[in-house]
Amino acid sequence: MRKKLSKATAILLITTVAFSTLAACSNGGSNSENSSSEAGDNGFAKGKFDSPVTLTTIGCINSSYKFKEGESLENNLHTQYMKENLNIDIKYKYVTAADQCSNKIRLDMAANDPLPDVMSIADPQLMADLIDSGKMMDISEAFEKYASPELKKMYDIDESYWAQVVKDGKKYGIPVLARAQQNDPLLWIRTDYLKKLNLQAPKTFDDLAKVMDAMVNTDLGKGKNNPPLAISLKGNGGSLWDGPVSWRGDASWIFGGFGVIPTYWNKWHGDQIEYGSIQPEMKDALALMADWFKKGYISPDVGLIDVGKSDETFRTGQAGITAGPVFTSTVVRNYVQKNDPNATVSPFEIPAGPSGKAGRHFTAVPNGALMVSKDYKHVEALFLYLNKLVEIGNPAAGSELEKGWKEGYDYVMKDGKVSKLEADFPDKIAVNPSKYFLTGQPLIDPQLELDAQMKFYNGEKPSTPYEQSLYDLIPDNEKQDPKTVNDWLGAKLVTDQKEASLANLFLGPQTETMKSKGEALSKMESETFLKIIYGKAPIDEFDTFVKNWKSMGGDKITEEVNAWYEAVNVK
Amino acid sequence: MLGRKGILYAMLLPGILLTFIFHYLPMIGLVISFQNFKPWLGITGSEWVGWENFQTVFEREDSLQVIWNTLFIACVKIIVNLVVPVVFALLLNEVRQARFKKTIQTLVYLPHFLSWVILGGIVIDILSSKGIVNTVILPTFGIDPILFMADGNWFRFVVIATDSWKEFGFATIVFLAALAGIDPSLYEAAEVDGAGRWKMTWHVTLPALVPIVIVVATLAMGNVLNAGFDQIFNLYNPLVYEKGDIIDTFVYRVGLLSSQFGLATAIGLFKSLIGFIMIIAAYQLASRFANYRIF
Missing domain, CATH: 3.40.190.10 (Periplasmic binding protein-like II)
Known part of the structure; x- marks a missing residue:
């Protein structure tokens, strides 16, 4: 018993020390950067804020979330990357099980607690309740002003993407888009x-x-x-x-x-x-x-x-x-x-x-939405973040994220080649960093994956890093004849039979x-x-x-x- | 300064305080049942709708059926959960070998700690068309496969039987404790009078058990509208709604999933009221016929 106790105390001590040092670090960091100019757009135009901007959110995780030793949703390669590259501090108000999330948000609403700056909401009922509560921001203007052309293009395809978040002509969130025909059987x-x-x-x-x-x-x-x-x-x-x-x-x-x-x-x-x-x-x-x-x-x-x-x-x-x-x-x-x-x-x-x-x-493309609190002062930070996600969702050849996020996280090098098979990892844990995103998934054009798979089916080789990563998911022994790879054949068939997918027009x-x-x-x-x-x-x-x-x-x-x-x- | 009595009363205080905070204070929330409650407007800001929530519930075609299902399943459960543990306790009490007795007692007690989420899956698996009952047990007796979970009457049977299997060990302990408290001299006297085992059980053990049975039964009456949400929720499916849908599963679907909090609270209030009446009635009966008094 005594041993146990002392162990617990030790852990407590260590965490306290760790936290205080962390706090000290981040304080120091922000202090030095605060001294730089606050004027203008704070560096939005050049793609990185001059002084750090905080974005609070909540985390809803389930058993499919995997983390490397010592990492968590609050602190991982994704949050670090956004801090380093955009100077955005992503802070989690809380992280809880996905099936508890709706309830927690409802409780926050009931208690009149301040809501986090950005929330990813999948439950259409909660979405409607949040819009009704008047605590959400109409992002129409901000979207026009801050979204990158690539981001806008993605949402231009179909006006109905916005159906769930629109009320009285105002857009109360940014829909998260599923892959096209993702669930069409x-x-x-x-x-x-x-x-x-x-x-x-x-x-x-x-x-x-x-x-x-x-x-x-x-x-x-x-x-x-x-x-x-x-x-x-x-x-x-x-x-x-x-x-x-x-x-x-x-x-x-x-x-x-x-x-x-x-x-x-x-x-x-x-x-x-x-x-x-x-x-x-x-x-x-x-x-x-x-x-x-x-x-x-x-x-x-x-x-x-x-x-x-x-x-x-x-x-x-x-x-x-x-x-x-x-x-x-x-x-x-x-x-x-x-x-x-x-x-x-x-x-x-x-x-x-x-x-x-x-x-x-059919598969409804809008699959939940990111909703922004009316009180959030830095909505441009969310767009800087989203613009970045679009950029890295389909990275340019030769860019730093070409092979993946980070060696040992979502890929390893094996015999000079990129491998994403979990068995090749030293600790047998391959993580999917896009799960850590505010959107919970990569922000890519809904059609991108299907198009790439169709291309492979027709015998073409991958030409972009994104396509390469998709191509690498298929074990080599199956790739002898591209027409028999189930993933690619499936993509072709589901596209050929697109007419058969009957829609549900009511998404409210x-x-x-x-x-x-x-x-x-x-x-x-x-x-x-x-x-x-x-x-x-x-x-x-x-x-x-x-x-x-x-x-x-x-x-x-x-x-x-x-x-x-x-x-x-x-x- | 306080005196002996004062100190005793002071010791009561924390208990009363906790009961007040966690049982009486939340009752303010009952006003939700008369409101079109919106969480962000709160109790004070939500629209007042009077009896509308109650009306919605009782106007539904299936509301009577749901109440009847609940009553039926709960009542049979109460009876079975009284009879089985008493009989089992009596039988176990006759076992002379202490070690065997303790082992059995522990074994039957264990299922009480399993969650219905797990048990539900197991029960459905065992009773499915490819489960052990339909592929091994029934064929050896030459009986055709039965779709237990797709037939309303079988479903009720399964619900009651599995609940009894899971809980009777727990109730048995209460009765065993009562049995241990019976004065041995009564048995000695009966033996001297020439009573056998059966006569002793009938004239000594059972009368001694009656008070505790009445307490347990009276307390159980409060649950007359609780047919066991987690059990039924994990077992049922649309095919057995007719015989197996109970108030709690209904509230879950109607009230919570569609965030109709007013409606859910209205049904909760209705249930508490019935439970309250049942306890009072049962207690009156117990005190009149068995001369038993708690308060």
Whole structure:
């Protein structure tokens, strides 16, 4: 006990000393720099502040955040880089688990605590609440004044990127942009199974049914009667059910084959935005799902397991087909082929449904936003920072970040070549510094990655450092024939089938009626759909659902959604 | 100066203070249930909406069903969690080998410390179509696979059975303690009168246990609207909403996820009120029929 105590005291002492020295250092630093001129733009134009500017923020981390020994979100190569190159001190008000972040921010709001200068907000509800609270800054003017041409170009592509942060024509944040078509699913099929069954890859739902029928009735080494299609319908457990649309083990394409995506708002018929789940096409889609369920193509657990569990059946080879985005290639490489070295998997286009066309869910490009406190005096610092992120997101050849951020962090040199494989690192830890960014991801043109992968697919070699880094992610033995690299083939297929991605036009926060009635409607929807698929309710139950949905507040919600859409799409 | 009594009262003070700060002061927050509460406006600034939140809840088509589910699951749980530990404590009390007794006691007590987040995953796995129950146990008895977690009635059964399995060891300890306190001379006297084991249990042990059973039951009545959020939340899915959706999971989805704090508080207030009434009623019954008094 005594030993323990003294150890604790020692640690305490060390941290105190360390902190005080740190504080002393930074004090000293700022003092000397404060003496330089405060006039003018403080060095914005030349890309580095003359006197240090502080930017407070908060950190929301999850288990995917890795740090090198002795580093943390508050102090790492990213914060050091920004201090050295831009003279911006990034200070964290707190760092907490990502799933606690929304609550903490809400508590701060409730307690009327000063909010951090910049926050990355992903929850659309919180975003709307923050805008309503009147504590956020309209950044329209600052964006015009300070954003670099490259940054502006990125946001010029589509005005709808701003939809979530716009209110009354004012922009209350800078959207964080996901990669284009990042989550748009493709069909991933065990080609070794296809070969054993002597079948071709499916082009239509009928073909697919034949393949699944053969798979379920043949012992492919894992026993018979294994549901061949790995999907999940449970949803992510939010207040509104989103079961049919998921980022892995997706089922949206089954409905898409009939022309609608459930839970999505779009102009399915005519000019009015309508709810996908109540369209007449849904009835046939549900009937097909029920049929597939009865025939054992889908797992009897499809309504209770999450995407991780459904993925598992594909990883272990029980299921031969799954629907997932381009990056499912890493699942194939790291799990399917580790479990079974003879396994071969290829991505395929989503097969065409009875409507004659294929359909699937899209990826919303805006994925949260950086929001700025109204009280922040140095909004130009955020833009200097963002401009820098754009610059290093796609670094010029020969620039200092050409190979990566820092040797030993995100790359190592092996036999004179850059390696990003974790196994080559001396401490077996490769970190991804872009996770430390305020945006939590690199700030690059949404289309950049897909375009590069398409280029590789066509046999071209990388020509920029960014492309090189992407190219290096693929192990050499797979690169013999570029047409068979799953990542690149997937990029090509997903782009070729771009038309099939059906959009959700409603990206706003829950409307008033959605808040009070939305959960009840969604509960009814999930119950009805799953019961029909499980064969526990007749298919005609769908008509009752549609009638109830409309009368129990759905019509009102439709009006509100259309009003929202018109409001944000005013040019 | 204070005198003996004064010192005793002074020792009570910290307890009263803590109870006041953490149990009574937060009750001010109950006004949220009559407001359209916005965190940044606070209790004083939010719009006053009267009974609207209560109206929204009780006007829903499924609200009666949710309340009924809660009552059903909670009541069966209360009964099972009373009967099973009592029976188990009686059985364990008959075990003469001390070491065996202690081992069993510890083993059944252990699940109490597991979180439902973990147990939920395990239960779903074991009972899934590819789980051990459906692939090994049921086929050996020639029974067709059962989708336990996709059928409302089976779901209720699973919820009650797993809860009882997890918690009965904890309750057993309370009853074992009561059993240890029974005056041995009573047993000796019964033996002299020629009573066997069964008669002794019936006429000595059980009557001695009644007071503690009543205390436990009375306290449990307060939970009549608590069917166990973390358990059900980790086990349920849309297929079993009809039989398994309870007030707390409902509040979670409606109130917290959509940040309808007023609504969530309204339901909380309703629950507390029912719980309060139930405790008072149970206590009245206990004092009338079993002549048992706490206060």
